Amino acid sequence: MISHPAYDAGRWQLVENRLDLGVLPQSESLFALGNGHLGWRGTLDEGEPHGIPGSYLGGVHEELPLPVRESGYGDPECAETLVNVVNGKLLRLFVDDEPFDVRLGTLHHHRRWLDLRRGLLHRSTDWTSPAGSRVVVRSTRLVSLTQRALAAVAYEVEAVHRETQVAVQSELVANEPLPAPDPHDPRAPQHLDRPLEPVEHAADGGRLRLLHRTRRSGLLVAAAAGHRVSGPKGCSVHGGAEEDVARCTVVARLGSGRRLRIVKTVAYAWSGMRSAASLRDEAEAALAAGQHTGWQGLAEEQRRYLDAFWARADVELEGDEEIQHAVRFGLFHLLQAAARAEEQPIGAKGLTGPGYGGHCFWDTEAFVLPVLTYTAPEAAAASLRWRHRTLDRALERAKQLQLRGAAFPWRTISGRECSAYWPAGTAAFHVNAAVADAAVRYAQVTGDAGFERAAGVELLTHVARLWMALGHHGRDGAFHIDGVTGPDEYSAVADDNTYTNLMAQANLRAAALAVRRYPAEAAALGADEAERRAWLTAADRMAVPYNAELGVHEQSAGFTRHAPWDFAATGPDGYPLMLHHPYFDLYRSQVVKQADLVLALFLRDSAFTPQQKARDFAYYEPITVRDSSLSACVQSVVAADVGHLDLAFDYLGESAEMDLEDLQHNTRDGLHLAALAGVWLALVAGFGGLRRHGGHLAFAPRLPASLTRLAYHVTAFQRRLRIEATPREATYTLLSGPRLEIRHYGHPLTLERGVPRVRAIPPLRPRHPPAQPPGRAPRRKEP
């Protein structure tokens, strides 16, 4: 189980058994609630103590200038960062004449638990004030998955052993001070000082409202709150507001064993376009709707929504409780990040914290969307529509870079490039491959022709044009894409990155298919037969660097000729390498931060023979240090594919522990969504062996020794399937939809609805797994 004594993981819940202030910021991330539109970090109700306060609205960002010193042409001049908007969570409590603060007095009991089936965060606290007044505080918090503007808190305080006067100040607070970031960690968030300009404030009894505007980006943000109070007679409710705080104060005198209960409903609205008056109305309307539904109604909607999700998405397993918990925890947070993001980006941390400035990277398309495509396809579609909506900026960026087609940004909120370091930003053109590939995957798996026609063909055409502009036909007859950066951030600006080239090859072929399938749309885009043929020629001639002497593919041209990294001289404190070594030293050495060539073995698996995959995996394992949270899950999938099942299981364990064990030491800044997605990928694509081959779902499940059963659900081709694997056999069940042909270890198998089909899993010849760099092997996963 999770090693930190504060946490405890059940099959359907994450529990915090005691309050450890050392892990408070991590808890705030783990217990964050959200729906993709609105995110509340898991701060204590009373606001203090806290790690990093955080309330976010997807897309609400502030601009900040980038330094121009020694800038180059095309460097972005301005970046964006997610704004901590109005905090609506706060309910400050005074017990008799003292503030309720768990650092003072005596904390008899503290427990919080996140219920993954109900989508509720519960808290229960038993506390005696320094002056001896004892209260029990219980709260339940939700961010609604059904009414996207809404969050609510049911808050209850009970006097335990004597008559106690309690005062609750339920607040909306803007411009909270934030802790200073670590200037030496490039991953650390950059906090803004007072990003919100006050526009309007109002309070009327229990109804509160604040309206602010971000200073540079000029986005209006409205927050409204309403309160339903039930308590003893004589309980008073007063409202008041100033520029940055609106407050509803409830005072009650509680006899021993009596309770005060407050249901606080909070609604948000924001826009960069609409007026203050319309936003104020929007927030008030959402609040009215939420209060009409009521606490009980919101909780019931939430449960129904999640029941439907788990029926589509659940992964069950036997043999490891921690992994069982982790995959559900991960799916829950992916849903929270994406469910209602709609036409806003899904950031690398979702809305769980300020890390990476709230930016969306390729992680979303390459790691998160594969999961959503099979489990919550409408959320995947919305995310792809967001990308498509930013196409104008990507076209403009490509033009600025003297390219053709679309160049999507390495990191962004609004669609513009926000990367200040181009060798690991702009040059990482593979983000475009991920976008195109996600669009192809989504369209193929869902059969959503409307999306393909309205967005897919356009995305694919522009990405294909980008590759044509980036690459060139060399004297050797091959098509080369030079000077780009692949997924491995310990190499950069290299020629013919194999992952990038193979993904570009797939993009070009998909684009060629798409323009043939949608000729009218293609014509409107000016994509003619000559262009289509040029794409196919480039794809066919794509350079794939291979070192014949070693018999392995090169991560990029010349990579295997580079000096080996001196692992012997790198102690355990030397990781992550990027915080201890300059980039130039990493770039010129054979050391890999994260799966790059190995990611190609997964995503372009049909481009390699099984023997090549095994050899390549064996070559890259001993030089891959996994200083990125994106790596372990990919290594798990490929290890499973090439037959190193125990190693795959260890990597799965590492992915599962990423945030629960804070392996990257920055869970405080938010959860690693891609790693959470990785748990699903390792189980479903790894041990579950799910692939798409020739338009079919193909399965090749095989369990590691530690698992006795794995069952998962996928939604594809408008059907729902359940796949269950035991050590010896696999059972395929079509839960809904018409007959479907699939593949089991390459053999066709036709499924009829409701009729389980059982197939034997072929035996595996055990082989010796490759070693990792000294000290960098994944922890042996003990189930």
Add this chain to the structure above:
Amino acid sequence: MISHPAYDAGRWQLVENRLDLGVLPQSESLFALGNGHLGWRGTLDEGEPHGIPGSYLGGVHEELPLPVRESGYGDPECAETLVNVVNGKLLRLFVDDEPFDVRLGTLHHHRRWLDLRRGLLHRSTDWTSPAGSRVVVRSTRLVSLTQRALAAVAYEVEAVHRETQVAVQSELVANEPLPAPDPHDPRAPQHLDRPLEPVEHAADGGRLRLLHRTRRSGLLVAAAAGHRVSGPKGCSVHGGAEEDVARCTVVARLGSGRRLRIVKTVAYAWSGMRSAASLRDEAEAALAAGQHTGWQGLAEEQRRYLDAFWARADVELEGDEEIQHAVRFGLFHLLQAAARAEEQPIGAKGLTGPGYGGHCFWDTEAFVLPVLTYTAPEAAAASLRWRHRTLDRALERAKQLQLRGAAFPWRTISGRECSAYWPAGTAAFHVNAAVADAAVRYAQVTGDAGFERAAGVELLTHVARLWMALGHHGRDGAFHIDGVTGPDEYSAVADDNTYTNLMAQANLRAAALAVRRYPAEAAALGADEAERRAWLTAADRMAVPYNAELGVHEQSAGFTRHAPWDFAATGPDGYPLMLHHPYFDLYRSQVVKQADLVLALFLRDSAFTPQQKARDFAYYEPITVRDSSLSACVQSVVAADVGHLDLAFDYLGESAEMDLEDLQHNTRDGLHLAALAGVWLALVAGFGGLRRHGGHLAFAPRLPASLTRLAYHVTAFQRRLRIEATPREATYTLLSGPRLEIRHYGHPLTLERGVPRVRAIPPLRPRHPPAQPPGRAPRRKEP
């Protein structure tokens, strides 16, 4: 002649015939005076109008923070920038009740001329005020080459046609406002806002003093001024001082034809170590010494100093007056930048302007020191001693970068790395090659064993260790230096840059020789026989990328495989490319900013056969755009070497015009010292054919059609030589020192003092010169 009508170049002077406010900032650079310790830009005496005010003391810098956003390990956190210190040039004139300002009233005549033989800047102005008072102002300014702390101005005002009251305010001014730089040009200087904190100010009649401290770097700067006034009776002198200004006001009533003459002597002192009291005394003492010498005495000392210099250094030629002027203008400014720099850096712009922050780059060792070594060896030695003095910082930097040996900074004032963009900064390790090579050249040419023992062997050992740490022995048996940046800034972070590798090879061999020659020093450095052998092995196995198919050397591994640059799509407004194209696009294309492989053909000429040189030059010419001022001169030298004499002459012309024609559009920010040195290099190493081969001076002179005679002087092996070439023959004369063996076209020739030896120049088979990129051919030089 120079195309701008304001300028006129004589054989020994640069003349400004009329005042064109459009080229005022350029004039300030061209007419800058300095001695390497102190630099005064050629601002008008009265301070306004001005382009960029500038008074500099070599080494007086301020620190400024570098952005940390997305920084990497080892990025410098702080940069340095040359400070505009106290302006001592100012003499503001009031004529009757109006300020003398050439933009008002009527300017009848304006002339300034820089006398290269005397080291004086003269000015003569005839002006009528708006109210009709006419005055002639004459001034002569010098920055002393013999008393390094001193500058002086002899200022004279004459009433022309009626009695006129004149007031002269002679000032010391600190914290002058500076114009805002262009944020889009990375070469533009970054100005500081009020970098000087006042410490002390004083005035006593004609004696003025200001003492300031730089805010962050904490350097104390003292300036003192004294005045000798001669004028009509009743002329009054008053002094006054405030924090940032000290002023001596002289008022006189001049009858028609009468003059007021003021000799202002200004002395500076600075230190980061010593006290305010001692600095105050130092400035006062320097001032007293200067006043004791007197104006006439200073001017005479200056003349004697320059006579000696020109006797050692002059280059005479027949056939092109403009080149004749340019080479003297260049030598004069090199001397001004270096003569008394002593243990401070020689910046890329000397002390002529704020460009590049006043930083010293590899230009100094690779371009400036070769000239100084043969013409002002004591200045070359001082500059190398400055580098050696920064060795501790270079050792520390190497350690920080996890390397061994010394890693000298790409750009610096105090010795610390100030480059904010590592791919074109830290990764350009070839700066270390330039340092080592300059030390070897200096020691070999001067025979200065004291330097070699005290500094040379240590520099060489640490640079050799750096190469050993940077490189590795590959599976192919070769020694590779991967992921570094060569001179061409349109490529970066490439493997086996040929220039770098060949220079490293030479460094390693020189280091091996040095430790054998100085065994005690080597032992103290821990350099044993095993290490020495390792250096020689690495040197012998050094990788030199060669494309056998094309029969040319590669600038770096894989370079010739890259896509060609689309020159057809690049219009004349598209240059310099770096201001119109992102680096990634330049880096992955076959386009060269500045001589890189071609520089290796010059500096490592014996590593190539004549045929290889010709082929390589022919390959790189059509892809070299010369967006750097460092390129034309190198191309000139190599063009001459491979027999394209007219092309070499055109490139010489471009080097000569760099600042006089403002070819880079930034002469306003200071002169391009390396290009000025390049004129000498193109004449002496190019047409003069000077090389060092096997410890001998080797000559292979050959003139282009436009020149009928070229004569130059070099100082080497404690001897002075004169080499004179005509189209058919070369004459070698040993002017001082004992018998010397040289080479003429490879044949030994022994010179006895005072006995000219004449040798025929072998005929050249004419061949067709290579083309340059469209629109990028050097302007045809019309003599």
